[in-house]
Amino acid sequence: MRQTLLSIAALAAASCCWASQPKPISLTLSTELFALTNSRLMVTNNTGRAQTVQFSAGSLSTLEFSPRRAVLPPGRQQTVDLGPLRFIEGVNVLHIVTNVVSPSGRGGQGPALLEPVRMTRGSLAKISYEEAFLNNRIRMEGAPEPGEFPLGAGYVDRDGAAALVYPAGSLNAELAPGPLAVSSPEELTRMEARALSDVGAPTVGTLYGRAAVDEAVAEATPTTGGGGSDDNPPVVLTGRLYAKLPSGAWEPAWGWTARVYQLKSGVWKYRNAAQVNGSGAWVMTLTGVDASESVQIQFQPSNRFVRVQDPSGATYTWSKMWSLANGGATGNHAVDLSQTGNLPGVHAIFRSAMDLWQRFVSAGINPVHDNPIRISYPNSYATGKCRIKDEETGVTFGWTCTMGLGDIWILPQHADSFVVQHEMAHSVNLLFWGSFPDDAGGAHSSTGCYTVGLALTEGFADFIPAWIKYNRQSTSAYLGYLDTDLESVGDEPCQGTGNELRVAASFWDMYDVKSDSRNANAIDTWYLSNEAGVVSLYLKYKQSSLWTYAYVLRMIAPAWSDDIDKLLRLNYQIN
Numbered sequence: 001m002r003q004t005l006l007s008i009a010a011l012a013a014a015s016c017c018w019a020s021q022p023k024p025i026s027l028t029l030s031t032e033l034f035a036l037t038n039s040r041l042m043v044t045n046n047t048g049r050a051q052t053v054q055f056s057a058g059s060l061s062t063l064e065f066s067p068r069r070a071v072l073p074p075g076r077q078q079t080v081d082l083g084p085l086r087f088i089e090g091v092n093v094l095h096i097v098t099n100v101v102s103p104s105g106r107g108g109q110g111p112a113l114l115e116p117v118r119m120t121r122g123s124l125a126k127i128s129y130e131e132a133f134l135n136n137r138i139r140m141e142g143a144p145e146p147g148e149f150p151l152g153a154g155y156v157d158r159d160g161a162a163a164l165v166y167p168a169g170s171l172n173a174e175l176a177p178g179p180l181a182v183s184s185p186e187e188l189t190r191m192e193a194r195a196l197s198d199v200g201a202p203t204v205g206t207l208y209g210r211a212a213v214d215e216a217v218a219e220a221t222p223t224t225g226g227g228g229s230d231d232n233p234p235v236v237l238t239g240r241l242y243a244k245l246p247s248g249a250w251e252p253a254w255g256w257t258a259r260v261y262q263l264k265s266g267v268w269k270y271r272n273a274a275q276v277n278g279s280g281a282w283v284m285t286l287t288g289v290d291a292s293e294s295v296q297i298q299f300q301p302s303n304r305f306v307r308v309q310d311p312s313g314a315t316y317t318w319s320k321m322w323s324l325a326n327g328g329a330t331g332n333h334a335v336d337l338s339q340t341g342n343l344p345g346v347h348a349i350f351r352s353a354m355d356l357w358q359r360f361v362s363a364g365i366n367p368v369h370d371n372p373i374r375i376s377y378p379n380s381y382a383t384g385k386c387r388i389k390d391e392e393t394g395v396t397f398g399w400t401c402t403m404g405l406g407d408i409w410i411l412p413q414h415a416d417s418f419v420v421q422h423e424m425a426h427s428v429n430l431l432f433w434g435s436f437p438d439d440a441g442g443a444h445s446s447t448g449c450y451t452v453g454l455a456l457t458e459g460f461a462d463f464i465p466a467w468i469k470y471n472r473q474s475t476s477a478y479l480g481y482l483d484t485d486l487e488s489v490g491d492e493p494c495q496g497t498g499n500e501l502r503v504a505a506s507f508w509d510m511y512d513v514k515s516d517s518r519n520a521n522a523i524d525t526w527y528l529s530n531e532a533g534v535v536s537l538y539l540k541y542k543q544s545s546l547w548t549y550a551y552v553l554r555m556i557a558p559a560w561s562d563d564i565d566k567l568l569r570l571n572y573q574i575n
Contacts, residue, residue, distance in 0.1 A: 019426040019436075019457065020401035021419060022446040022482065022500070024109040025051065025100050026392040027072070033094070033117060035087055035124050041080040041096065045072035046392035051100055053110055055080055058095030059246055059348075060114060060415065062339045063087070069101075087119045091132050091340045095413065099483050102492050109446060109482050112413035129378045129412045133343050134310060137164040140296075140319070142263050147270025149223075149259070151304035152189030153368050161261045161268035162298055162317035164310075166342040171242050171334040177250050179279035182354075185255050185303045186275060188361050189368065194432065197364030199537045200530030202553070202560045222285045223274045234287045237272075237322075239330035240280040241299055243347050244338050251347075252280030253335060255305075255354045259298045262289060271295060275303055280332075291324045299335060301350040305357045306373045306424075308350050311383045311409075313376070316343060345415030349375055352420035359468045360428070363532030365539070367428040369406050375420070379409040388443070402426040418465045418481035425464035429457060432539040439544075446482050446501050449494035452545035459503025459546065460538055462486075466504070472512045472531050487514065495572040503546045506571040510534040522570040526563045547573045 026046040033039045045051050051074075056067040063085040072078050085094070094117060098110030116132035118125050144160025151157050222236060237260060241253040256276040261268040274284040276299075289295070299318040301308040309315045318335045337347040353375070360367045379385055379398050386401040386409045400414040400423065408423045430436065437453030444450050444458055466477040466486050477486040484501060486508040493501040509516060509524035511534045517523045528534055541552045546568070553564045568574045 019423070019441055019461070020386065020388065020399055020443070021414060021422070022109060022444055022458070023388075024098075024111045024445070026390055027051070027053065027098065027111050028077075028393065029096065029098075029111060029113045031082075031094065031113070031115065033085065033124055033126070035119065035122055037084065039082045039085045041068075041082055042077055043070065043072055043080060044077040045074055046390070048074050050074055054099045054101060056097055056099075058097040058112060058114070058413070060093055060339050060344050060412075061095035062092050063094045063117075087117065087124065089119055089121075091127075092117045092119060093132075093339050093344065097413075114411075114413040129380070134378075136342060137166055138319075139164055140268070143267045144261075145267050145269055147259075147273070149257075149270075149273040151257075151275075151372075152186060153193065153304060155304055155371065157257075157273075157302075159315065160270065161259070161296065162300070162314065162319075164314060165298065165317045165319035166335070168297070168299055168318040168320040169334040169336065171250065171332040173332060175250055176240065176242060176280070176332055177252065180252055180254050182254055182278040182358055183361065184275065184277040185305075188357055189304050191361055191364075191366040191368075193366060193368070195364060195366040196432075196536040196540050197532040198530050199540070199556060200528040200533035202526040202528060202557045202563065222283045223272060232288055232290055234285050235289055235291055235324055235328050236283065236285050237295075237297075237328045237330060238281070238283045239297070239333055241276050241282065241333045241335070242280050244334060244336045244341060245347055246337070246339050246344060248338065250334075251351075252276070252278060253299070253301075254278050254280075255301075255303050255350065255357075257300050257302050258282045258284070259300070260284065260286060261296045261298065262293065263296070268296065286324075289324065293325075294321055294323045296321055297330065297333070299333065301346060302372065304372060305368055306350070306353040306375060308346055308375050308377060311376050311379065311385075313374075316346060318342070345377065345410075345412055348415045348417060349377060349410065349420050352417040353424060355417070355468055356421050356424050356464070360535075363535065365532060365536060367424075367431065369427070369431055371406060373406040373408065373424060373427055375408045375410060377410045377415070378412040380411070383409065385409045405430050416481050417469075418479055421465040421468060422461045425461040426457065428464075429460060429539070433542045437544045444500065446484065447493045447499070449496045449498035450500075452497045452547075455498045455500045455503050456543070456546050458500035460507065462500055462504035463507040464535075466508060467511060467535065472527065474512065475514050477508050477512070487512070487516075497545060497547060497573055499572075502571045502573065506546055506568060506573055507534055507538070509567050509570065516570055518570055522566055524563075524567040524570055526560060526567070550574070 028044040030042045051072045054069045065082045094115045096113040100110045146158045146160045149157045242250045243253045259273040260271040272284040274282040276282045297320045381398040386399045388399045389396045439451035439453035440457045
């Protein structure tokens with residue numbers, strides 16, 4: 001049976017709110033999907049010039065197709081043949097990412113499209129992300145009662161049992177992966193609030209070895225507490241939690257929280273909680289519980305630093321019932337975050353946030369807010385958050401942005417490490433500065449020139465994912481989402497103080513070892529001896545533009561004034 005379906009348009013952004021993702025070039029994407037014959041992608045070029053665009057399957061796509069490239073005439077629609085897509089019974093996901101190729105041959109950011117599709121007995125129906133995944137949660141019977149679980153750094157989580165849950169599965173021991181070389185959530189909270197590392201002095205010539213980022217994984221230690229009567233002996237409850245990735249591999253659910261509740265007279269009574277370490281292990285002591293009864297274990301992508309929640313503000317939760325009569329060893333638990341699992345995209349979001357936290361702490365910087373950063377996912381037009389308007393088409397739609405301190409909203413197609421770390425960098429930036437320059441915020445592309453305040457804050461947020469991913473000896477700092485290498489951004493970005501990629505490249509040149517050269521007066525012949533110095537410098541001294549940092553650098557190292565100017569000149573921040 002053949003069935004044709006038209007998609008909701010995926011559009012490029014052109015205006016925004018507080019701090020948004022860079023807007024890609026304005027293209028409108030829609031699809032016609034067929035179960036038995038070739039499917040098609042319709043692309044409208046809303047710009048005034050021809051565009052060469054490459055279309056590829058994204059990381060969340062279960063429907064594979066080989067990359068396609070097309071030359072799109074200005075102001076017209078063109079059809080791209082995707083070939084036969086292999087639909088299976090049940091939920092399928094079509095995730096398309098685009099890259100716009102400039103006349104010089106360099107790539108650039110294009111819009112993305114993510115469409116869940118359900119096939120039932122050969123018939124296709126497009127469904128929303130909410131229909132495909134969020135509606136699969138089960139409502140728990142019984143009223144929640146808040147508990148008190150200290151997450152560190154003075155914060156006590158008082159959330160009660162979640163009302164909507166996904167079922168947690170089990171994982172065979174032979175599939176369980178090895179530990180991650182990371183710190184436990186408890187270790188990450190021990191740093192002084194808003195701590196910054198030393199900026200360090202500029203240095204020429206001598207190479208400095210990178211400090212070890214990872215720490216040895218310690219086995220989980222029991223958290224004490226729990227409610228109930230003291231008439232019963234304590235029970236030590238243990239387990240391991242793993243997440244299934246879109247690749248099909250398994251990984252320890254590092255940084256998640258396990259909570260335990262017991263149903264008494266229709267109320268879910270809080271008993272205790274523990275955090276999952278880098279090996280997937282968690283352990284807690286339950287006191288005053290009847291060992292002949294059952295408990296509910298709830299797993300959440302949430303900790304002292306960050307929580308991932310639905311648009312209503314409910315933290316995503318996976319649940320498992322356990323009879324204490326079977327003992328305290330609960331085994332290996334599993335959450336399915338693959339493309340057609342419970343919640344695709346959440347692993348990329350939460351793991352990227354944890355990597356940011358680990359990197360900052362290992363560099364001597366504490367990015368922890370007074371309350372955990374809230375990442376609401378998936379965002380859509382219906383939430384009313386981050387709505388923006390495409391100036392070429394006049395269409396308003398939902399986008400990805402940071403609304404304020406610790407308040408991030410992410411589209412399904414933006415569940416990407418760069419996007420998450422870029423938006424979290426804005427929240428960390430605001431934590432230390434208190435406010436942004438008056439000319440920051442608003443619509444922006446990665447290649448255009450805007451205000452210097454916008455370029456400064458967005459350029460810093462573009463640099464942070466590179467600082468997390470690459471060490472300073474790297475000769476490349478490629479950012480996949482922007483299809484840009486900060487080591488060589490080329491001629492496409494605007495050559496001025498108002499371009500965010502020029503600012504990001506300046507931060508990279510302050511950090512890296514490789515010395516660039518355009519001429520004798522435009523070269524980075526230095527870098528800060530402390531590899532976290534460039535980040536601490538930025539967060540410690542609030543400025544209105546990158547070139548005003550030259551004054552700060554000159555105060556730190558007046559003998560290096562010429563070299564400071566050469567680096568800024570290399571990236572077009574001064575003449």
